[in-house]
Amino acid sequence: MxxxxxxxxxxxxxxxxxxxxxxxxxxxxxxxxxxxxxxxxxxxxxxxxxxxxxxxxxxxxxxxxxxxxxxxxxxxxxxxxxxxxxxxxxxxxGVRCEACHGAGGSHRAAALSGNTERARTLIQNPKRMSAAELNQFCGHCHRQPAPLGVTTDWNVPWNLRHEPVYLSQSACFRRSGGKLSCLTCHDPHTPLQKDDAAYDQRCRTCHTAESHPPKPVCIAKQPSDCVQCHMPAVSPQAYLRFTNHWIGVYSEGAKLKPSR
Ligand code: HEC
Ligand code: HEC
Ligand code: HEC
Ligand code: HEC
Ligand code: HEC
Ligand code: HEC
Structure with missing residues (x-):
């Protein structure tokens, strides 16, 4: 091997x-x-x-x-x-620093010679990208949202691993004026957070106690573990599991596409 x-x-x-x-x-x-x-x-x-x-x-x-x-x-x-x-x-x-930050040789040289300002301009920082740009950028490997006219088959569970494709369908993404990106929920420098409850605070940055119940109320009485219902996990085959990044309302047993 x-x-x-x-x-x-x-x-x-x-x-x-x-x-x-x-x-x-x-x-x-x-x-x-x-x-x-x-x-x-x-x-x-x-x-x-x-x-x-x-x-x-x-x-x-x-x-x-x-x-x-x-x-x-x-x-x-x-x-x-x-x-x-x-x-x-x-x-x-492997996916190392320069996969996301670009070639770092000249950045390093500038920093070593004490030119910090110049060093800053010589390295790419994805933090400066917009939410839509991050979908494209991370999507180089995680797959990019389909161009206009191309449709994704939402019934194929394997497609779920294409997170940018699904996230870009979410009302949260489309109607938040560019405030929701991969970086809202993920820090690429640390291992993936596996605890569902850890994402609650991310949801609550937009869905606060005031704005969550007023409209058609979320049926969960004391809503927590938001992602369990609104970003369900799916196994396209045994031993692999992906998370549906199309944040939405899912009906019982239908985890591939939100009911609305
Ligand atoms: C998968 C993509 C990815 C990889 C791999 C990656 N980074 Fe980052 N890095 C980012 C993103 C995205 C940010 C912006 C994070 C934020 O502010 O939310 C960032 C920010 C940074 C910053 C902070 C810049 C600032 O504005 O304060 C440093 C320093 C950094 N990365 C260094 C590294 C180093 C060193 C490695 C390798 C050990 C690495 N990164 C690997 C995506 C990546
Ligand atoms: C060069 C290709 C590449 C780019 C660019 C890239 N990724 Fe990844 N990413 C990967 C691969 C490959 C894995 C799977 C590693 C593995 O086998 O678990 C991964 C894994 C992940 C994971 C899961 C990590 C875990 O611990 O299971 C997250 C979250 C993630 N990437 C987010 C991002 C974000 C956010 C960006 C954009 C800032 C990004 N990636 C850019 C290739 C990439
Ligand atoms: C378009 C970019 C891309 C290509 C091409 C690609 N991978 Fe991946 N691969 C990823 C990303 C991104 C992940 C992270 C998991 C995820 O979210 O899909 C991954 C995850 C994996 C994993 C971890 C288990 C899993 O399925 O998540 C293995 C193993 C793997 N890839 C092997 C391969 C092999 C072998 C090939 C070629 C036959 C291949 N990959 C082609 C981007 C790619
Ligand atoms: C950056 C802000 C933001 C974040 C973070 C966010 N959302 Fe949203 N979300 C929105 C906006 C904006 C809408 C659309 C509201 C409207 O149409 O009036 C929305 C809509 C929804 C809907 C209704 C979906 C539909 O299709 O009608 C659900 C369910 C939802 N969000 C759950 C979540 C969950 C769970 C999280 C955390 C995993 C989350 N949101 C994170 C901004 C956000
Ligand atoms: C609203 C929060 C949120 C946003 C935004 C988000 N993710 Fe995730 N992501 C999650 C959650 C929750 C998990 C599942 C964590 C677990 O394993 O328990 C996850 C898991 C992943 C994984 C591991 C494989 C999987 O599907 O479970 C990858 C890779 C990933 N996300 C990439 C991305 C990329 C790329 C973006 C931007 C297009 C993104 N995520 C945006 C919440 C988010
Ligand atoms: C037990 C499953 C469950 C949990 C956990 C849950 N929700 Fe919900 N949520 C639902 C269902 C079902 C609906 C649809 C209610 C309806 O249409 O009457 C909904 C609706 C919503 C809506 C849309 C309201 C609207 O106006 O259309 C938002 C936003 C939302 N939930 C956010 C959250 C957040 C944030 C959390 C975590 C704090 C959360 N939910 C936890 C099941 C859940």
Whole structure:
């Protein structure tokens, strides 16, 4: 096993270069939820009829759209280069500082020479981006809201992992004048907050005690754990779980699309 994809929060999938023409995505993935191995997403339906199929799925290195290069582009930092035998060479594995802050060499040099003001202008800070710009920026890897005219199939649970696509549908996003962004709820420098109640205060920055009950009242008597009802978790397959970022009112048992 040559490469390991995924930070291990949910899963780690293994990839090996076979030769100039093929990369292998191994059949077994490690799932943190069970602390053990099970079929890789997308491969559980494969009933292998050859040893090669039993080992996993083959990918062309550079095919536009489906090539293994795509995996590396989202899961590494800096431009990915390709060697003479089509071997894929990421600069730095994983999503590191420069994936979000841009190349930092000249910033570092300016800071070391004591020119703090200049250093500031030489580094990208996503904090300066608007909510819509963050959807695009984080969406380079997490997927961007569909352009006008393109529709998302809301019945496919796998699409839920495209958080910017879903968030941009929310009334909270559309009607808050750019005040709701990925950064309202996430600090990219710390691990994901897993405690539902921890998000309540984020909701309450806009839905205060005064503005929450007055209109059609939220049926929860003492509303807490807001996300449990308004951002339900969905498992597209065993051991993986994603959060519906289309904040809304969901009817019982229907977690893919809000009832309104
Ligand atoms: C270069 C691609 C890339 C960019 C840009 C990017 N992400 Fe991610 N992000 C990833 C990958 C890959 C993972 C999954 C790591 C793993 O396997 O758990 C991830 C995971 C996450 C997680 C879950 C972390 C966890 O502990 O489970 C959050 C939240 C997140 N990203 C938010 C953001 C936000 C907000 C932005 C924009 C400011 C952003 N990301 C930009 C690729 C990216
Ligand atoms: C368009 C960018 C993109 C591409 C292409 C991509 N990933 Fe990811 N991957 C992500 C992001 C973002 C996450 C974070 C989880 C999430 O929210 O979807 C992730 C999560 C993962 C995880 C953690 C478990 C999970 O499913 O969340 C694994 C393993 C993984 N990717 C492997 C791969 C492999 C192998 C390929 C190529 C076959 C690939 N990825 C292609 C962006 C990408
Ligand atoms: C997934 C994207 C992402 C990654 C990876 C990332 N950052 Fe950030 N960084 C951000 C965002 C977004 C902000 C603005 C946060 C805010 O103010 O809400 C930020 C802010 C900062 C700031 C503060 C700037 C200020 O205005 O005060 C520093 C310093 C920083 N990052 C350094 C780092 C370093 C060092 C690393 C690597 C260890 C890193 N970042 C990795 C997205 C990222
Ligand atoms: C930046 C402000 C902001 C934040 C933060 C916010 N919302 Fe909203 N939310 C709004 C606005 C604005 C509306 C639209 C109100 C209207 O149409 O009158 C809304 C609407 C809603 C609706 C009604 C949806 C619909 O389609 O009618 C629900 C449910 C909701 N929010 C729940 C939440 C929850 C739960 C959280 C926290 C996870 C949250 N909101 C965070 C601003 C916000
Ligand atoms: C209103 C709050 C809120 C906003 C805004 C928000 N998230 Fe989340 N996000 C959550 C919650 C809640 C979870 C689930 C945490 C848990 O695992 O318990 C989550 C989980 C995630 C995960 C882990 C995989 C998953 O789907 O569970 C990723 C990746 C992520 N968010 C990315 C983003 C990105 C990118 C944006 C901006 C487009 C964004 N989030 C905006 C609340 C938010
Ligand atoms: C037990 C599930 C549940 C919990 C927990 C919950 N809600 Fe609700 N909420 C609902 C339902 C159901 C509705 C729709 C009520 C209706 O239309 O009569 C609703 C409606 C709303 C609305 C829309 C009101 C309107 O005018 O259309 C907002 C905003 C809202 N909730 C915010 C919150 C916030 C913020 C929290 C956390 C403090 C929260 N909810 C916790 C189930 C819940």
């Amino acid at each position: 040559e490469w390991a994809f995924g930070a291990g929060q949910q899963a780690v999938t293994f990839v090996t270069r076979i030769n100039e023409d093929w990369y292998l995505e191994h059949y077994l993935t490690y799932y943190s939820a069970i602390g053990s191995f099970a079929p890789t997403p997308g491969q559980d339906a494969v009933s292998a009829t050859s040893l090669q199929q039993a080992m996993g799925m083959l990918y062309k290195p550079l095919d536009p759209g489906t090539g293994m290069l795509k995996c590396f582009e989202c899961h590494s930092t800096g431009p990915v280069s390709v060697g003479p035998e089509r071997e894929i060479r990421p600069r730095e594995p």
